[in-house]
Amino acid sequence: MEFYIYENWVASDKAVIHYGTCPFCNNGEGTGRGSLGDKNGRWWGPFTTSDEAFKKAGTLNRKEVAYCQHCFKKI
Ligand SMILES: [Zn+2]
Incomplete structure (x- = not known):
């Protein structure tokens, strides 16, 4: 299983x-x-784990770090 982060700074800072x-x-x-x-x-x-992705997301200096409501909701 692989995880990705989408960093967005236009529509919302997250x-x-x-x-x-x-x-x-x-x-x-x-x-x-x-x-x-x-x-x-x-x-x-x-990223190989969601924890690893979460840690990386925390270093991007965005206002908010969130899990996708679409794919994480199903698990
Ligand atoms: Zn998703």
Whole structure:
């Protein structure tokens, strides 16, 4: 299992942790629909555990670190 962080500084000042399999993450590729590309943020990862991703997210100096409501809710 792999985890990724999406760091966003345009829509909101936060870092969101995703499973690689999440459709919003797509193994760090995102949705590939343009509007959510590099202009709005960037992907970090992969990380082997959610703890590791959480620790990294904490070093990005975003106001908020969150787990994706889509992929983490299902587990
Ligand atoms: Zn997700």
